[in-house]
Amino acid sequence: MNLRELSEKLGLSQTTVSRALNGYSEVSEVTRQRVVSAAKTHNYEPAAHARSLATGQSKAIGHVIPQSTKHEMTNVVFSDFIAGAGEVYRQNGYDLVMSIVSDDDEVQAYHTLVRKRNVDGVIVHGPTRCDPRIDLLRNLQVPFVVHGRSSEICSRYSWLDVNNKRAIERATTFLVDLGHRRIALINGLERMDFAWRRRAGYLAALEAHGIGVDRALMRSAEMTEPHGYNSARQMLSASDPPTAFIASSIVVAMGIRRALEERDLKMGRDISVICFDDMISYFPNGDGEPIFTATRSSVRAAGRRCGEMLIAAIEAPGSPATQELWEAELVLGQSTGPAIKASS
Amino acid sequence: MNLRELSEKLGLSQTTVSRALNGYSEVSEVTRQRVVSAAKTHNYEPAAHARSLATGQSKAIGHVIPQSTKHEMTNVVFSDFIAGAGEVYRQNGYDLVMSIVSDDDEVQAYHTLVRKRNVDGVIVHGPTRCDPRIDLLRNLQVPFVVHGRSSEICSRYSWLDVNNKRAIERATTFLVDLGHRRIALINGLERMDFAWRRRAGYLAALEAHGIGVDRALMRSAEMTEPHGYNSARQMLSASDPPTAFIASSIVVAMGIRRALEERDLKMGRDISVICFDDMISYFPNGDGEPIFTATRSSVRAAGRRCGEMLIAAIEAPGSPATQELWEAELVLGQSTGPAIKASS
DNA sequence: GAAGCACCTCAAAGCGCTTTGAGCATCCAA
DNA sequence: TTGGATGCTCAAAGCGCTTTGAGGTGCTTC
Numbered sequence: 001m002n003l004r005e006l007s008e009k010l011g012l013s014q015t016t017v018s019r020a021l022n023g024y025s026e027v028s029e030v031t032r033q034r035v036v037s038a039a040k041t042h043n044y045e046p047a048a049h050a051r052s053l054a055t056g057q058s059k060a061i062g063h064v065i066p067q068s069t070k071h072e073m074t075n076v077v078f079s080d081f082i083a084g085a086g087e088v089y090r091q092n093g094y095d096l097v098m099s100i101v102s103d104d105d106e107v108q109a110y111h112t113l114v115r116k117r118n119v120d121g122v123i124v125h126g127p128t129r130c131d132p133r134i135d136l137l138r139n140l141q142v143p144f145v146v147h148g149r150s151s152e153i154c155s156r157y158s159w160l161d162v163n164n165k166r167a168i169e170r171a172t173t174f175l176v177d178l179g180h181r182r183i184a185l186i187n188g189l190e191r192m193d194f195a196w197r198r199r200a201g202y203l204a205a206l207e208a209h210g211i212g213v214d215r216a217l218m219r220s221a222e223m224t225e226p227h228g229y230n231s232a233r234q235m236l237s238a239s240d241p242p243t244a245f246i247a248s249s250i251v252v253a254m255g256i257r258r259a260l261e262e263r264d265l266k267m268g269r270d271i272s273v274i275c276f277d278d279m280i281s282y283f284p285n286g287d288g289e290p291i292f293t294a295t296r297s298s299v300r301a302a303g304r305r306c307g308e309m310l311i312a313a314i315e316a317p318g319s320p321a322t323q324e325l326w327e328a329e330l331v332l333g334q335s336t337g338p339a340i341k342a343s344s
Numbered sequence: 345m346n347l348r349e350l351s352e353k354l355g356l357s358q359t360t361v362s363r364a365l366n367g368y369s370e371v372s373e374v375t376r377q378r379v380v381s382a383a384k385t386h387n388y389e390p391a392a393h394a395r396s397l398a399t400g401q402s403k404a405i406g407h408v409i410p411q412s413t414k415h416e417m418t419n420v421v422f423s424d425f426i427a428g429a430g431e432v433y434r435q436n437g438y439d440l441v442m443s444i445v446s447d448d449d450e451v452q453a454y455h456t457l458v459r460k461r462n463v464d465g466v467i468v469h470g471p472t473r474c475d476p477r478i479d480l481l482r483n484l485q486v487p488f489v490v491h492g493r494s495s496e497i498c499s500r501y502s503w504l505d506v507n508n509k510r511a512i513e514r515a516t517t518f519l520v521d522l523g524h525r526r527i528a529l530i531n532g533l534e535r536m537d538f539a540w541r542r543r544a545g546y547l548a549a550l551e552a553h554g555i556g557v558d559r560a561l562m563r564s565a566e567m568t569e570p571h572g573y574n575s576a577r578q579m580l581s582a583s584d585p586p587t588a589f590i591a592s593s594i595v596v597a598m599g600i601r602r603a604l605e606e607r608d609l610k611m612g613r614d615i616s617v618i619c620f621d622d623m624i625s626y627f628p629n630g631d632g633e634p635i636f637t638a639t640r641s642s643v644r645a646a647g648r649r650c651g652e653m654l655i656a657a658i659e660a661p662g663s664p665a666t667q668e669l670w671e672a673e674l675v676l677g678q679s680t681g682p683a684i685k686a687s688s
Numbered sequence: 689g690a691a692g693c694a695c696c697t698c699a700a701a702g703c704g705c706t707t708t709g710a711g712c713a714t715c716c717a718a
Numbered sequence: 719t720t721g722g723a724t725g726c727t728c729a730a731a732g733c734g735c736t737t738t739g740a741g742g743t744g745c746t747t748c
Contacts, residue, residue, distance in 0.1 A: 002704060013728045018706060026726065045459035049402060050704035052393035053733045060441070067427045076626050079423045083411045086444025095462065096442040097404075100430025115389040118439065226631040251626060254598055258635070261605045282420050282595060287570040291602070346734060357698050362736060370696060394734035397703045 001044045010038055021046070048095075052117075060095040061085075061310060062119035064109045067100050076223065076251050077278045077299045078125070081147065084303025085123065092311050094120075107136060114140045121314045123147060123306055127159075128191045143313040145306045148194050149323075158313060158321040160306050164194045164276075165201035167295040167328035168246060171274045172205035174293075174330065175244045179339035180272060181211055184242035186231045186252050187220040195220060198248060198276070217242055228255020236263060243339045247275035250283055253292050253335075272336040276328070290333030297328040345388045354382055365390070392439075396461075404439040405429075405654060406463035408453045411444050420567065420595050421622045421643045422469070425491065428647025429467065436655050438464075451480060458484045465658045467491060467650055471503075472535045487657040489650045492538050493667075502657060502665040504650050508538045508620075509545035511639035511672035512590060515618045516549035518637075518674065519588045523683035524616060525555055528586035530575045530596050531564040539564060542592060542620070561586055572599020580607060587683045591619035594627055597636050597679075616680040620672070634677030641672040 007017040012035070020027045020035035027035075038044075052058045063082070086096050097119055101109040110133065113119050121143040124133055131150040134157055146159040168185075175183050185202045188195035199218070206213055216238060219231040228247055235242055236259060247253035253275035257267060265271050277285045277294035285291050309322050351361040356379070364371045364379035371379075382388075396402045407426070430440050441463055445453040454477065457463050465487040468477055475494040478501055490503040512529075519527050529546045532539035543562070550557055560582060563575040572591055579586055580603060591597035597619035601611060609615050621629045621638035629635050653666050 003706095004704075014705080015707075015729080016727055019727090022706085028726065031726085043455070043459060045456060046706095047397075047704055048460040048462040049393040049396035050733090051706075053391075053397050053735085054704080054706040056733075058393060065427070065430070067431060082442070083409070083444055086409070086442060087411060087446075090444055090449075096444065098426070098430060098440040098442055100427055100434055100440070102431075105434075111387070112389060115387060116392040118392040222626070224626045224628065226628060230631070257605070258601075261601070264608075282566070282568045284568065284570060287574070347736095348734075358735080359699080359737075360697055363697090366736085372696065375696085390736095391734055394703090395736075397705085397734080398736040400703075 001042050003044075003046065006039060006042060006044050009042070010035060018046075056117075058118050058120050059093055060097045060119050061089055061307070061314075062097045062099065062113045062122045063125065064099045064101060064106060064113065064122070065125065066103045066106050076249060076280060076283070080278065080280050080300045081125075081303035081306075083281070084300035084305075085307040086303075088304050088307030088311065092307075094311065107132075110136055110140065114142045121145075121310045123310060127193045129193050129196055131193070143310060143317070145310040145313065145322075147302060147306050148192075150193050151196065156321045156323075158309055158323065160302055160309065160324045160326070162194075162297045162302070162326050162328050164197040164328075165204070167276065167297075167330075168198040168201035169205045170201075170330055171246055171293075171295050172202050173209070175246070175272060175274065175336070176205065176209045176211065178244075178272065178336060180244040181339070182214070182217065182240065182242040183211075183244045183246065184217040184232070184235050185219070186228055186245060186247045186256065187218065188223045188248045190220045195248060202246065223249040223252050225251050225255040225258070228252035229258045230255075232256040232259035233262070236260075236265075242271075244272035244336070245274070247273065247292075250275050250277050250280065250285060250292065250294070268334045268337045270340065272339070274336060277331075285331075286333065290331050291335065293333040293336040294331050295328040296331050297326055302326070345386050347388075347390065350383060350386060350388050353386070354379060362390075400461075402462050402464050403437060404441045404463050405433055405651070405658075406441045406443065406457045406466045407469065408443045408445060408450060408457065408466070409469065410447045410450050420593060420624060420627070424622065424624050424644045425469075425647035425650075427625070428644035428649075429651040430647075432648050432651030432655065436651075438655065450477075454480055454484065458486050465489075465654045467654060471537045473537050473540055475537070487654060487661070489654040489657065489666075491646060491650050492536075494537050495540065500665045500667075502653055502667065504646055504653065504668045504670070506538075506641045506646070506670050506672050508541040508672075509548070511620065511641075511674075512542040512545035513549045514545075514674055515590055515620075515637075515639050516546050517553070519590070519616060519618065519680070520549065520553045520555065522588075522616065522680060524588040525683070526558070526561065526584065526586040527555075527588045527590065528561040528576070528579050529563070530572055530589060530591045530600065531562065532567045532592045534564045539592060546590065567593040567596050569595050569599040569602070572596035573602045574599070576600040576603035577606070580604075580609075586615075588616035588680070589618070591617065591636075594619050594621050594624065594629060594636065594638070612678045612681045614684065616683070618680060621675070629675075630677065634675050635679065637677045637680040638675050639672040640675050641670055646670070 003014050007014045017035050020032040089096050099109045124146040127146050127148045127150040130152040134150055134153050137144045149159040149161045187199055190196050221227045245256050247256055253273055256273055260267055260271055267273055275292045275294050277296040278299040285294055347358050351358045361379050364376040433440050443453045468488055468490040471490050471492045471494040474496040478494055478497050481488045493503040493505045531543055534540050565571045589600050591600055597617055600617055604611055604615055611617055619636045619638050621640040622643040629638055
């Protein structure tokens with residue numbers, strides 16, 4: 001069933017039918033009702049590509065995902081972010097187009113996506129510091145929103161980020177206030193902007209309290225469970241082990257817990273752990289009381305908001321870039337407690 | 345830059361340019377080279393929607409994801425599956441279109457996707473027993489591949505599944521051979537076909553060894569960490585607690601471990617745990633020796649293969665349905681050991 | 689040297705939609 | 719009665735591509 005057939009069935013011109021369906025005022029209400037119900041009974045829906053060709057819009061939003069394990073992308077927060085964004089897309093009649101690419105193809109992928117014109121806008125995931133994609137997309141003249149942001153890029157672009165620095169600064173200060181002095185940071189890859197900012201927050205808090213930085217207490221790698229486990233394990237067997245850990249993700253925190261368990265250390269009593277909790281749906285931080293004391297911010301909500309921002313940018317071209325900085329919440333769980341004095 | 349402009353620049357007709365780019369034999373090799381390199385320098389790429397309109401193909405594959413928490417979808421295996429499938433799509437020039445829908449809209453979403461003609465084929469995620477989507481898609485006459493399969497649907501359709509029954513049967517038997525008699529199954533939602541088959545495997549193994557079924561040792565819910573924790577916790581405080589657990593996912597197993605830790609039970613010594621390991625990239629089952637003894641099968645590989653199967657079906661319409669049943673591997677970790685006799 | 693045959697290239701139609709600019713009733717005011 | 723609004727509806731152009739069917743060129747063959 002296409003427009004021509006439908007309009008023939010109705011005894012109307014294609015124009016009128018199209019107008020009726022798209023809500024133009026030139027069509028009488030009676031006619032519109034007739035058209036709409038006929039479309040429904042005949043299961044008519046305008047062919048997306050034909051509409052795109054005519055309007056020049058694709059009504060789709062692109063997500064480019066480098067899939068190598070060297071990136072933080074096929075990662076734990078990804079599906080929740082997408083779920084949030086996708087919800088908004090659907091409400092607004094947009095499709096979600098995903099390109100999975102190998103690392104080297106990423107730049108190419110953006111070019112292709114834009115030149116083939118199958119998206120009206122793009123979401124940038126996992127920005128690094130000084131991320132080249134931002135200039136690339138600006139040059140391609142396609143609306144985009146960055147989830148996170150990229151330091152050292154001074155041009156104005158749209159982003160939504162959590163205040164990573166402040167969040168980890170608060171977490172660190174919280175531990176210091178509990179008496180901890182040996183605080184470890186098990187971070188994500190510090191090429192990634194968010195990880196770098198978290199590190200900055202950690203360092204700022206230590207400095208503010210006159211605590212010296214020990215490089216042996218800082219690790220950064222992909223945020224997997226084994227990363228948490230191995231890092232914690234090694235640190236705990238060092239001569240002057242940490243009394244507290246800050247984990248960049250709940251998955252990393254799970255790994256830390258495994259290392260603690262192995263040594264029969266009780267979390268919250270013998271050792272404190274704080275993590276960054278993205279509120280991942282299948283990996284909630286407990287269901288009643290939180291497992292981990294955590295800095296918390298919903299990545300799904302971020303997905304929703306990024307979707308809204310991007311659609312707004314697409315539909316009002318030329319509007320100024322929007323930037324939002326969300327504060328993470330600090331929630332108390334049972335994984336933190338006063339520092340135990342080294343048995344002297 | 346469009347086809348007309350490019351052909352004018354080259355002094356050729358649009359036909360010739362199009363033919364050259366699409367590899368038809370009517371164009372001389374010299375001309376083709378000239379066209380291809382001109383396309384490259386001018387950043388020309390055919391507009392996807394125009395091509396779709398002309399060919400009737402969209403060169404895209406749809407994934408419909410119900411996002412409510414009542415489903416097993418926005419789940420832990422999803423991003424790895426997508427990563428695998430997307431890799432294959434890209435190699436074959438297909439885009440990946442995702443629709444995130446609320447539960448009630450799911451049927452509607454398939455209709456829309458097909459009628460708007462923006463996909464050439466569909467992947468079905470998380471089939472339930474007797475899943476209505478299979479008949480729906482057949483009626484819509486769109487190629488599709490099911491990741492998993494649906495019991496009680498006798499018509500022939502393409503699917504790729506892991507032998508869930510056999511895997512859990514083996515795992516259960518393995519525990520029985522270690523002397524366990526009180527074996528708990530912390531399963532996914534048993535509406536889901538895979539979970540139901542796992543349960544069947546569990547029951548078959550118990551029966552084969554003359555072990556009575558205790559309903560108190562079977563739980564099924566969404567496969568989250570708290571599900572594992574709560575289930576294990578409650579079972580362990582019962583009068584006749586299990587000595588071994590089978591978890592439907594590594595995430596659930598993490599929850600079980602938390603419950604064990606809480607009671608100072610040592611995994612592998614006091615209590616055994618086996619899980620189903622989908623080889624999720626950011627949540628590997630250890631990096632050297634496995635954390636958990638597990639039945640293992642790569643969901644990313646499944647994504648790749650489903651992608652291949654679907655593309656084959658799209659490009660050779662009318663070819664018979666393909667069905668593949670993969671066996672899971674049983675890997676030994678430190679989470680299992682001989683049953684300890686109750687202190688008598 | 690004419691006919692025939694490759695081999696290459698072309699103009700134009702058509703894919704299904706939106707949108708422009710024009711046309712036709714109908715109705716009211718002059 | 720007529721002129722002009724007003725309110726609907728229409729035919730046709732155009733979006734950028736593929737593909738059909740026709741044509742043109744240069745070469746071989748008798």
